[in-house]
Amino acid sequence: VGGILKEPPMHVVHIAVEMAPIAKVGGLGDIVTSLSRAVQDLNHNVNIVFPKYDCLKFEHVTDFHYQRCYSWGGTEIEVWIGKVEGLSVYFLDPQNGFFSTGCVYGRGNDAQRFGFFCHAALEFLHQSGFHPDIIHCHDWSSAPVAWLLKDHYMHYDGLSKSRVVFTIHNLEFGAHFIAKAMVYADKATTVSHTYSKEVAGNPAIAPHLHKFHGILNGIDLDIWDPFNDKFIPVSYNSENVIEGKQAAKKALQQRLGLKKSDLPLVGIISRLTHQKGIHLIKHAISRTLELNGQVVLLGSAPDPRIQNDFVNLANQLHSSHADRARLCLNYDEPLSHLIYAGSDFILVPSIFEPCGLTQLTAMRYGSIPVVRKTGGAYSSLNNVLLKCTNTVFRLLLPQGLYDTVFDVDNDKARAEAQGLEPNGFNFDGADGSGVDYALNRAITAWYGARDWFNSLCKTVMEQDWSWNRPALEYIELYHATKK
Template identity: 55%
Template sequence: MRSAFCAFHRDLTCKPVEVPEDAHAIDLVFQDAPGGQGFADDNGGLDYHIPVIGGRGQAPVLKVVHVAVEMAPIAKVGGMGDVVTALGRAVQDEGHSVEVLVPKYDVINYDQVEDLVQDGSFFFENCQVKVWKGKVEGLPTTFLEPENGHFWRGCIYGRNDDHVRFGFFCGAALEYLRVRNVRPDVIHAHDWQSAPACWGNRNGAGCVFTIHNLNYGADLIARAMAACDVATTVSPTYAREVSGSPAIAPHLSKMYGIRNGIDQDIWDPSADEFLPMQYGPENHKEGKAAARKELRRRLGLADVDVPIVSVVTRLVHQKGIHLIKHAAWRTLERGGQFVLLGSAPDGRVQGEFNALRDQLVRTYPERAGLWFAYDEPLSHLIYAASDMFLVPSIFEPCGLTQMVAMRYGTIPVVRKTGGLNDTVFDIDHDEERAAAAGLQPNGFSFESTDTAGMDYALNRALSAWYSDKDFWDELVARVMTQDWSWDDPAHGYIGLYYKSLKR
């Protein structure tokens, strides 16, 4: 044993901590009083992983295999696909080995897959499964293509037998690891679709299970919670919000909340090829002005000096569609312009928004632009051109759009739920909470799910834009410098990967 670290108490005395000779790190929880009394700081449940300086041991390089049914940009429906790719890249950048296993859908964007080749096959449940290898965004990616046609459906989700299809994929993924003698240290499974990978034969690997949205597949999530070594969800606030769920509560000691990040290579206004002018905090006024001019040209909006309030979202109940409709009218009533990019999978909801577009355009000509399709280049332009970005979700496990908006100097107006609460700190009410996170206030927020709450936040944002342009410019520069990358979240996940090996 050797004295490798000093623990500081409130009186600033230094005491040695004995650690094994081969230790490379120790996990600590700090307290402000001796004897286990007083306030405990456990780094939000993650503990503090402190390296042992001068120790003989070195942190082992990990081999992490993600089992996932989405992966951006090749097979993306929601935020899970972004997380799988961006987290994998961030962990790989820290020197660890990462591989992603995904189904070989017939709708994959193969233009985004590098060096795709077939690499033999194996049998699982009397079905031949072809193995394909390639790279996606620099990540080694293995595609499994069963001959039973489970993934030749012209879509990723939406079939009545999705649970059967994805259950087969998880079993095939574990069988692939076995027959190819791939021995990961950690298997990282994502949401209900990959839950069966947690209780299958992992051949001694640790298991981390991430819940992206508890609103779907609760029974499968409950089984995964029982079987995994460590569970996460995608923000600290969402972890607290779901802690009472029957799927989570019996296994709460396994649960950690780590906010998602954004890929700052993809979302970078200083190098964005979709913008008429690249910009950073130092020249945001010129860059955003150029983007506004181009967005107004594309959507047929008047080129006048008024604020642009935007929404980029799927039009589903979770996203607060009644509040989005209300915000459109409120923005226009207060002299602004309103832009929406998104579509509704429910035909009835889409019909309502088609009617809303017609009413807005008729009542306020050249002031509203609603585009009902996903358009990647247009989304970049909207983030850059807007002054305010609205996210009024009823619930939001993490949310990425508010962080992307800030990266582009657009001020978020959000409902305080899930990851929105962890990333947006109200200008008027959250100075202390922001300081505790090492930040300054960066947006406007509200709590209730009614239109009065929305009005409270949106009206304050619009009034600030109209009344104090110097303050607004300073706020824009501030939010652009805040770090919402994957760097810190990746370190949290790496700590949990090591933790999963101890169980």
């Protein structure tokens, strides 16, 4: 790795459809921003080409200005430039209204809109005279970049030397696009080692293992920094973690109208989809209340039936447990910071999780992750079909959770092999008894072994889940595309 730091700077262009904090739906948005910043910090030149959605959070864009206009695909496309978290972003605004839809996804023609965007982005790079070393695309939504570049732009000087890196954040969506991009990409990655092994047998991946790598995601230490976070009341690091978290818990209780007493507080921050283990989330809420804890859920469901179901649950709990349960069924980035800081535990009971950022962010804020580790009895049987709240799933290991959370009672050796102390509670299986096994131990420790629990908070805060190492692995991979 030392050697790659001496190599000349590269020009990397990400073509992506989510970016935190201007248009983030899930982890993809976090990663586009934080990976770009980490690589830029290592002195490479990084740009992002992005749709100019009408719903962009423009307050997070600085130096925003119109640059020029070009014609492509039967429409005029305006190019706007701005800075987001210190990154130079080119915003494309086609006048055909493709990105004036009030949302990132969910218009029924997402594949058409994003396919158009990918081609328009390459055309923009070509017409602007860019010579990027690497064009990095992500998931099904910018997968077309891989083949559009090779099919249409390789004979142009500017782009003929560009190499494509394709990252799979979630193989569950857009399998057809992903399979095709795997053929054309020079290198492909996915977001944890265990997930890369899990999907190695997938017909989209299997023929391309020679160019496929697992690189764990990191979190951006500047964006997620309890010592410098305007959304929490007291700045803290591992030295004053207990004081900082107590103040954050009080502020959270105050803001959500919960009883301001010292009770164990379980936080859940999640898209509410079956992937995230909805039945386990509901079970954990009741179990926490039975154990006299408080619970705060921040989440929203793209499926209106699931959203309604949670609205009903919220109404019920807000009357039966007004002082101990609060479900906030929307998307709220500032509130998520206060929950990460003010919770004792962050629960992530996903049915599958390619990497998962929530448990990493939790640790950065000194909250202890409680996560689902394996499919238990089913885990050895990949591709087992599980009937799960009316949806049929392939039951896989929650891969990234396995790679990053090591149980305090059961995973000492596995943690040690990674040079780490155990850092959380995990459970097997996909039913309530698994959740109980982890939550009971977690909450019992909180009540009965507070000194030990406090030292665990300090330990997890000191673990390094940043981009420090993964960014170097990406840079090494970028260089390897040329070999």
